[in-house]
Amino acid sequence: MKCTLFSTMLAVLCFAACSPGAGKKVKVMSSGKIQVDEATKTVTLTPGTQHNEAELTLTEKDKAVTVKSPEGDHAYEVPDNGVYILNLKTDTLIGNMVNFGNAGVPASISTEQLEHIIDSTQQLINGQNASDEKKTYFIVPKTIKKLTTNLNAQLINPYNNIPYKVEVDKDGKAPEIYKFFTARQKRESLNELIERMKK
Template sequence: MIAMVCFAACSPGVDKKVKVMSSGKIQVDEATKTVTLEPGTQHNEVELTLTAKDKAVTVKSPNGDQTYEVPDAGVYLLNIKNDTLIGHLVNFGNGGAPTSITTEQLEHIIDSTQQLINGQNASDSNKTYFIVPKTIKKLTTNLNAQLVNPYSTIPGSVSVDKDGKAPEIFKFSTAKQERQSLTELIDRMKK
């Protein structure tokens, strides 16, 4: 029994995932866990899988090389975009989409959005994130978690996992997109 536990602990499996979101073209060397960035304006992304022995991801760019630590098991987001990524865990709830929203609820959404754009109220406990360019952030230990990029929409329907729980899906936007959404919300308040 002890030998089986030791063998399972030593077997090379996926222990970490790093989703890289970039501004510009990227090429990946899976063997060395290296991302080569050609800066630009086009959104690109790739997912790297790491084992327990892999401790970092390196980004090579015209500005030099930078190494990002990936110490623990889980899913990480590496932001090499030109803008801050703002995100949150999608709450599917169990009541369906609301058919209307009160002025008080809208004011709360506006206030929360303003704070998040300013880097306030981002926290692991709230599952809200403010990830500035050239940083990496661990989001979850759930290797099945999904990250939705700034230019994709949240899936229209999802299935519960084998434990009967909603999937863990994180939605990210750029700070620019969040500011535009905030302007639209404020305009809606004035009507």
């Protein structure tokens, strides 16, 4: 009986330790070179123009990530379990959770749908409709933002595409993926949509 009870308790503890909400991850996206010290949870930034990224894993005891740069040291708070994005780029990061709907890609988009997309994109560029509830994000440089409690969530940078094909988990759910763009990229795509409207 004692052996069975011990085994059950051990299984519960292992499950808690491996659950999607146990722990913290910080995805760093930067303009310039970055060096990460896992032991001290420190990121050393050398400013530049090339995109770089890294990931830090924190324990519940770790409450912040420190960034060292020519401007000085700055601590970014990581209070709760979950996945965070730290924007060390020189441009705002705009992103959202990817919706893998069942409808597939429409063969054509109506003028009304296109107008809605243009309006939504314009608002997001201005930071007007970003919200945790909608899973849409407007992250200005030198800020950190918590995205989810799911440590298995994937973050795609502005220069990589969303996977063409994804595998569902054992519950039949699509993976939790967040795609980010720079504000400049979003403005360019908005101009393309507006030009499309004129045709």
